[in-house]
Amino acid sequence: MSNYKAENTEEQPKEDKPASGLMEKIQQLGQTNVPQLSQDSKIHCLTIVGQIEGHLQLPPQNKTTKYEHLIPQIVAIEQNPKIEGVLVILNTVGGDVEAGLAISEMLASLSKPTVSLVLGGGHSIGVPIAVSCDHSFIAETATMTIHPIRLTGLVIGVPQTFEYLDKMQERVVKFVTKHSKITEDDFKDLMFAKGNLTRDIGTNVIGSDAVTSGLIDSVGGVGDAMSKLNELIEANNNNKENEGIIQ
Amino acid sequence: MIMYTMMPEELIFPINQEVYEKQQVIQYNGIPLLVAKTENYEYEVIRVLSTDPNHYLHEPIQPGTKIIHI
Numbered sequence: 001m002s003n004y005k006a007e008n009t010e011e012q013p014k015e016d017k018p019a020s021g022l023m024e025k026i027q028q029l030g031q032t033n034v035p036q037l038s039q040d041s042k043i044h045c046l047t048i049v050g051q052i053e054g055h056l057q058l059p060p061q062n063k064t065t066k067y068e069h070l071i072p073q074i075v076a077i078e079q080n081p082k083i084e085g086v087l088v089i090l091n092t093v094g095g096d097v098e099a100g101l102a103i104s105e106m107l108a109s110l111s112k113p114t115v116s117l118v119l120g121g122g123h124s125i126g127v128p129i130a131v132s133c134d135h136s137f138i139a140e141t142a143t144m145t146i147h148p149i150r151l152t153g154l155v156i157g158v159p160q161t162f163e164y165l166d167k168m169q170e171r172v173v174k175f176v177t178k179h180s181k182i183t184e185d186d187f188k189d190l191m192f193a194k195g196n197l198t199r200d201i202g203t204n205v206i207g208s209d210a211v212t213s214g215l216i217d218s219v220g221g222v223g224d225a226m227s228k229l230n231e232l233i234e235a236n237n238n239n240k241e242n243e244g245i246i247q
Numbered sequence: 248m249i250m251y252t253m254m255p256e257e258l259i260f261p262i263n264q265e266v267y268e269k270q271q272v273i274q275y276n277g278i279p280l281l282v283a284k285t286e287n288y289e290y291e292v293i294r295v296l297s298t299d300p301n302h303y304l305h306e307p308i309q310p311g312t313k314i315i316h317i
Contacts, residue, residue, distance in 0.1 A: 024311035024312055024313075025309060025311055025312070027311055028309065028310040028311030029309065029310065029311070041299055041300055041301050043300070044298040044299055044300070045298060045299075045300045046298050056257075057267065058257070059257065059262045059266060059267075060266055060267065060269065060270045066272075066296075069272065069279065069296055073296075073297075073298050076298075077298060086298070152253055152254065152255050153254060153255050153258055154254075154258070
């Protein structure tokens with residue numbers, strides 16, 4: 001195989017480069033051509049994929065959302081006057097509680113309109129990130145697992161560790177109930193429910209179930225999310241204009 | 248050998264430092280990219296980390312392509 005390749009490159013040195021570029025494109029993206037858009041985008045898109053990485057760096061084969069890259073990006077979005085809104089796309093299994101809460105707090109305190117869309121899964125610490133936005137969407141087939149927080153690895157075996165964990169859980173519950181329509185009792189019911197998950201406690205809410213429980217605002221896809229975001233951006237701009245007239 | 252433990256895999260089988268060093272995040276024309284080093288100054292794009300959707304349509308930095316970065 002390698003001999004054949006070597007022969008080929010010797011014969012046609014000019015054609016080798018575009019052909020290999022094409023091969024790489026097919027391997028990585030499954031297609032050769034991607035559509036082109038106009039250059040100025042007033043909506044930025046934040047993708048929360050794979051595991052949410054905390055202080056411990058995961059091996060490179062893991063797909064991760066790195067908070068040290070995301071947080072400066074949120075700061076840049078806040079500062080750039082050309083950016084008018086943010087769309088947050090979630091497909092995450094969860095991960096580090098503190099990193100997840102950090103991203104959630106950053107999104108919740110962003111002055112620009114934000115819309116989140118849960119596709120596939122927004123599990124565990126993905127839940128606070130999904131509810132942190134001004135309006136949240138969930139795809140009909142997407143799921144969210146709500147479960148008590150837990151720790152793997154080495155812990156110091158003292159009663160204070162348990163207390164610390166309990167307080168950490170309280171922070172997650174407080175954040176979710178503050179930023180969504182779900183009540184604390186309902187959320188805790190889902191969190192500690194028995195019999196829903198095999199050999200575990202918690203609940204797996206799917207699409208419309210998340211909406212009926214008040215956790216997510218509506219069921220929809222990317223089209224719905226974009227039109228809602230444009231609506232929020234328009235309302236935000238009108239507010240700014242009105243303020244200008246008063247002053 | 249069967250090892251049944253609640254400990255994370257990384258803690259029992261630590262990953263070589265070289266594996267981490269292979270991948271890095273660089274700024275390429277102002278676009279943050281996750282890249283893997285292939286040759287001297289050549290890198291293969293693994294992931295685009297930008298929030299601007301237009302950067303994902305930028306032909307020279309499509310995942311899989313090789314870029315020259317010093």
